Amino acid sequence: MAKARVKAPKKAKAGDIVTIKTLITHKMESGRRKNKKTGKLIPRHIIDKFTAKFNGETFFSSDWHGAVSANPYMSFSYRVEKSGEFEFIWHDEKGEETVKKTKLTVA
Amino acid sequence: MTNIKSKLGWKLATAVLGAAVVAGSFAASAVAKDWGKFQVEDRRSGYTYMTDETRDVQNDDFENPGMLWVENGQSLWSTKMGSAGKSCASCHADADKDMKGVAPSYPKYNAKMGKMETLEQRINRDIVEKMGGKALKFDSKEMLSLMTYVGKISSGMPVNVKVDGPAAPFFAKGKAFYYQRRGQLDMSCANCHEDNPGKLIRANTLSEGQINGFPTYRLKWQKPGSVHRRFKGCNKNVRAKPFKRGSDEYVNLELYVKWRGRGLPTETPSVRN
Amino acid sequence: MTNMKVEVLDRRQFLVTAGAAAAFIGGFSSAANATPETAAALLKELTKGGAAGAMEGKIKIDLPEIAENGNTVPVKLSVESPMTADSYVKSVHLVSEGNPGPEMASFHFTPASGKANAAARMRLAKTQNVVGIAEMSDGKFYVSKTQVKVTIGGCGG
The missing domain is CATH 1.10.760.10 (Cytochrome c-like domain)
Structure with missing residues (x-):
């Protein structure tokens, strides 16, 4: 569906608290904007849920509404314990999902 | 265009431009800041006219949409x-x-x-x-x-367009466009971007209209846009009929405006308001 | 940056704003209808009534004093708290007192978050308060209200 960018560390030490930054292309159509030519409301279409998991377990999530800007940016933290895999999931109202995975190695 | 409407428009525009100059004196009293690579001689990138929050969005590749x-x-x-x-x-x-x-x-x-x-x-x-x-x-x-x-x-590389030789007549046309008053408000590009950068136009700070960061991600557009899209917007703002993207008028204007920012670093994709 | 308004280019908008100060930005075309009351009602719902007993402090909502453009307003939030299995920040809810609707976003943390902080970008239709409420694992709530001035831009384009 959409293009996503994620900055998550590839290597870290146990106990580190790391910052993760994510971006995704999405219009986040609020459903309150009018088509300039037809004057009709453009149907609402937004990403309504963002989830961040590590080794399958959710450690951060966010519910989004029409007030979230287009091409949403989301940054948050994670406390590193062990090696594994991050999984980031953007779920949109039409049921489509964009998933991005990155690996983390604990030295 | 010398109909009554445009004259009225211009009167208003002059009156308020006068007000803008007064407001600008507040900004002018601030100590000159060192803008580093974003300033070359007296030319400053639009980056220097943004708020810290907007500059932060551009500064980090993982925050810049x-x-x-x-x-x-x-x-x-x-x-x-x-x-x-x-x-x-x-x-x-x-x-x-x-x-x-x-x-x-x-x-x-x-x-x-x-x-x-x-x-x-x-x-x-x-x-x-x-x-x-x-x-x-x-x-x-x-x-x-x-x-x-x-x-x-080409991130960081200086703007460097060739404006002599065969480009010279087109450069001249672009320059003429820049200084030509147009639209119901009867204003030229120079009225805002040469005469009044740093001053407020309604609630926004006017910049020099430099294009070293295009296509630029505009917060207003919520996506990147072309130089010609911006030109169209400016022309509409002064109540002039905009030209088409890719028209000779805008291509020549782009050459001239790009030259005005000679030496400024390429900032694509910049982030502007 | 000064927030003095100087009307320059846009004659029609000038008259409109001088008369009625109507704010319209790209993201929203209909008039704003969230109010402090609808925002409070939403918070009550999101916190299952807990918002009523919310205290000041602990939660920090960092928003620009003046938003350069209401379509994309950066927000950073943080809550002062340990993040352990025994004591952590469960959620932060952001609601609007001046958008078309009060809903903005909710952020859900776990002890594995390490820190209860997050950053995002929001649409704000006009000058208004943004209210943030943090829900702690012990059932306590903390609230913070931040005003953001949203200016009407000078240059459409």
Whole structure:
């Protein structure tokens, strides 16, 4: 569906608290904007849920509404314990999902 | 245009411009700041006219939403686009090397066409003639992706357009456009961007109108946009009929405006309000 | 940056703003209808009534004093708290007192978050308060209200 960018560390030490930054292309159509030519409301279409998991377990999530800007940016933290895999999931109202995975190695 | 409407408009505009100058004196009292690479002689990038919050968005590639288009452009680069079964990479395999310095040197004179060519038009020429594809619109997702990608490759390189030789008459036309008053408000580009940068236009700070960061991700647009889209917007703001993207008028204007920012670093994809 | 308004280019908008100060930005075309009351009602719902007993402090909502453009307003939030299995920040809810609707976003943390902080970008239709409420694992709530001035831009384009 959409293009996503994620900055998550590839290597870290146990106990580190790391910052993760994510971006995704999405219009986040609020459903309150009018088509300039037809004057009709453009149907609402937004990403309504963002989830961040590590080794399958959710450690951060966010519910989004029409007030979230287009091409949403989301940054948050994670406390590193062990090696594994991050999984980031953007779920949109039409049921489509964009998933991005990155690996983390604990030295 | 000398109808009554435009005269009225101009009266109002002059009155309020006067007010803008007064307001500007507040800003002028501030100590001159060192803008580093974002200032060359007396020329300052639009970056220096933004708030800290907006500059922060540009500063980090993982916070800058324009990078989504750059990344898309990178994948498009090696995507076959037309009947010839070729991608950009078929001829320019090492984009990082082959495209370095390209963006800051456009628009360029094209001898075959006998006029100036923007980078969008240059890309389209290859898509049509060499790849057998269909020309992309300036503000299509694909073109903005390719433009931001190619622009990003020259990140930090100084704007350096050739304005002499065969480009000279087009440069002169672009300059004439810049100083030509137009629209119901009867204002030229210079009225805002040469006479009043740093001063407030309603609630926004006027910049010098530099284009070293285009395509730029505008918070207002919530996506990147072309230089010509911005020109159209400015023309509409002064109640003038805008020209088309890719029109000779805007291509020449782009050359002139780009030259005004000579030496400024390529900031594509910049972030502006 | 000064927030003095100087009307320059846009004659029609000038008259409109001088008369009625109507704010319209790209993201929203209909008039704003969230109010402090609807925002409070939403918070009550999101916190299952807990918002009523919310205390000041602990939660920090960092928003620009003046938003350069209401379509994209950066927000950073943080809550002062340990993040352990025994004591952590469960959620932060952001609601609007001046958008077309009060809903903005909710952020859900776990002890594995390490820190209860997050950053995002929001649409704000006009000058208004943004209210943030943090829900702690012990059932306590903390609230913070931040005003953001949203200016009407000078240059459409």
